[in-house]
Amino acid sequence: MTFEKKQWHVVLDPGHGGTESGFTADGAEEKTINLAVCLRLQQLLETYGVDVLLTRTGDTDVPAMKRAELASAMEADLFVSWHCDYLEDAEVSGVSLWVSETADEHCMIEFEMIGDALVDVTQQIMLGVFQDSDKVLSMVNVPALMIRGAFMSSPRELELCKNPDFLQAQAQGAARGILKVLQKLSPIR
Numbered sequence: 001m002t003f004e005k006k007q008w009h010v011v012l013d014p015g016h017g018g019t020e021s022g023f024t025a026d027g028a029e030e031k032t033i034n035l036a037v038c039l040r041l042q043q044l045l046e047t048y049g050v051d052v053l054l055t056r057t058g059d060t061d062v063p064a065m066k067r068a069e070l071a072s073a074m075e076a077d078l079f080v081s082w083h084c085d086y087l088e089d090a091e092v093s094g095v096s097l098w099v100s101e102t103a104d105e106h107c108m109i110e111f112e113m114i115g116d117a118l119v120d121v122t123q124q125i126m127l128g129v130f131q132d133s134d135k136v137l138s139m140v141n142v143p144a145l146m147i148r149g150a151f152m153s154s155p156r157e158l159e160l161c162k163n164p165d166f167l168q169a170q171a172q173g174a175a176r177g178i179l180k181v182l183q184k185l186s187p188i189r
C-alpha cells in the first residue's frame with residue numbers, strides 16, 4: 001500500500017485594500033490590520049509546510065470575484081478571509097467566525113476550533129460561528145470562513161490591534177486552529 005503525500009493549500013484573504021479602508025477608528029485602518037495579521041499567518045503556516053497564497057500582499061483593492069477565483073485556481077483546502085468588526089456599542093469585544101449561508105453544519109463545528117485556538121493564545125472572547133451573506137464567501141467553492149479578529153469599536157481591542165505582538169499572537173492562535181481543521185477536513189494521506 002502506498003501513501004500519497006499531499007500538501008495543503010490555503011488562501012488567505014486580507015479584507016479590503018486600496019481605496020477600500022474598511023472600518024477606521026482613531027487613525028487606524030482595518031485594511032492595514034487585516035494585511036498585517038495575514039502576512040504573519042502566512043509565515044507561520046509556511047513553516048508548517050502549508051502552501052499559502054494571499055489575495056493581496058499590498059495596499060490594493062482586489063474585486064470579490066478575483067479573491068474567490070484564486071481559491072478555485074489553487075484548489076485550496078481552505079479559504080480564510082480576515083477582517084475586523086465594529087459596533088456602536090464600545091463594550092462589545094472578541095472574535096467571531098463567519099461562513100456563507102450555504103455552509104454545512106459540519107464545517108461550522110470544525111471552524112469553531114480555529115476561534116477556540118485563537119482566543120486560547122490572545123485571551124479574547126470567542127463569540128461563535130455565524131452565517132452571513134458575505135459576497136466573497138458566497139463565491140468561494142472550497143471550505144471558506146471569515147475571521148473577524150477584533151472590534152475596532154472597542155477602545156481596548158483597538159489599542160491591541162496597534163500592537164505587533166498582539167497581531168503575532170492572533171496569527172499564532174489562528175495558525176494552530178487552521179492546522180487542526182486542515183487535518184480534519186483534508187487529512188494528508
Ligand SMILES: [Zn+2]
Binds near residue numbers: 015016022023084
Ligand atoms: Zn472588513
